[in-house]
Amino acid sequence: xxxxxxxxxxxxxxxxxxxxxxxxxxxxxxxxxxxxxxxxxxxxxxxxxxxxxxxxxxxxxxxxxxxxxxxxxxxxxxxxxxxxxxxxxxxxxxxxxxxxxxxxxxxxxxxxxxxxxxxxxxxxxxxxxxxxxxxxxxxxxxxxxxxxxxxxxxxxxxxxxxxxxxxxxxxxxxxxxxxxxxxxxxxxxxxxxxxxxxxxxxxxxxxxxxxxxxxxxxxxxxxxxxxxxxxxxxxxx
Numbered sequence: 001x002x003x004x005x006x007x008x009x010x011x012x013x014x015x016x017x018x019x020x021x022x023x024x025x026x027x028x029x030x031x032x033x034x035x036x037x038x039x040x041x042x043x044x045x046x047x048x049x050x051x052x053x054x055x056x057x058x059x060x061x062x063x064x065x066x067x068x069x070x071x072x073x074x075x076x077x078x079x080x081x082x083x084x085x086x087x088x089x090x091x092x093x094x095x096x097x098x099x100x101x102x103x104x105x106x107x108x109x110x111x112x113x114x115x116x117x118x119x120x121x122x123x124x125x126x127x128x129x130x131x132x133x134x135x136x137x138x139x140x141x142x143x144x145x146x147x148x149x150x151x152x153x154x155x156x157x158x159x160x161x162x163x164x165x166x167x168x169x170x171x172x173x174x175x176x177x178x179x180x181x182x183x184x185x186x187x188x189x190x191x192x193x194x195x196x197x198x199x200x201x202x203x204x205x206x207x208x209x210x211x212x213x214x215x216x217x218x219x220x221x222x223x224x225x226x227x228x229x230x231x232x233x234x235x236x237x
Contacts, residue, residue: 005227012223016216023212030205037197040066040140048138051102060178064141069181071108071137073100077130079172082159084122085148088114088192096128096191097145097163099174100137106175109165110137111145111182113191123159128190139183 043066051071054064075098082094093116099107118124150161156171169176184193 008227009223012219016219019212019216019219023209023216026205026209026212030202030209033202033205036066040197043067044140049141051108054108054177054179055104057177057179060143062143064179065143067141068184069139069141071100071102071110071181072134073102073107073137074134075099075130075132076101076107076174079174080158081163081168082115082125083145083163084117084159084161086114088194088196092117094125094159095145098130099172099176100181106177108177109163109168109180110139111142111180113183113186113189113193115191125158126190129187130189131187137181137183138185139181142180142182145180 046067048068048070049064051069051073053069077098080096080098082096084094086093086095093114095114096112098110098112100110101107113128115126115128118126144165145163147162165176165178165180168174182195184195186193
């Protein structure tokens with residue numbers, strides 16, 4: 001085999017391995033989403049955890065994730081953060097995140113709901129209601145907020161791309177529980193809570209996997225056709 005042919009074969013094998021690997025990765029992502037959704041459905045059948053269950057919590061516990069929970073406290077509205085570029089039902093908007101001050105002096109960050117983004121002025125926040133009295137907040141537990149790609153360092157101010165629990169605790173000097181409460185229930189406060197489900201777009205992962213496997217097969221097929229089959233047919237004639 002000539003050096004040129006060896007280079008071509010190596011390139012074909014590397015490209016085939018890359019595309020096949022990406023296909024396997026997409027299948028793995030689909031399996032992870034399906035498993036997460038199954039875990040959520042199973043844990044949704046368990047009784048809600050009361051806020052007191054986290055009284056001594058200093059470190060996160062994987063057994064909490066996707067469990068329903070109920071906390072009682074008061075909103076710290078002045079410390080609300082709006083997570084940008086969070087679509088819901090195909091519309092751009094914000095996730096509203098407000099700390100809930102608990103009776104023991106600690107706070108839990110609550111992903112309260114969604115607001116649409118103003119088409120004319122990005123920084124203009126739509127009106128919504130926040131109770132000034134002590135209230136009961138029900139939802140499910142998440143380890144952190146979903147992160148989006150962000151250029152530069154972590155943002156500051158009321159409108160941000162991402163929010164890290166440790167950084168936010170240091171910024172506000174709050175003793176935060178090591179978890180996020182995603183609110184599932186609430187009064188008519190003007191916020192939407194149609195949270196996307198983990199496996200809602202799993203068909204996309206299967207579609208991407210099929211495309212990568214198809215590209216892998218195409219690369220191998222073209223090499224076999226042009227470098228093996230066609231030369232042999234020409235030699236036979």
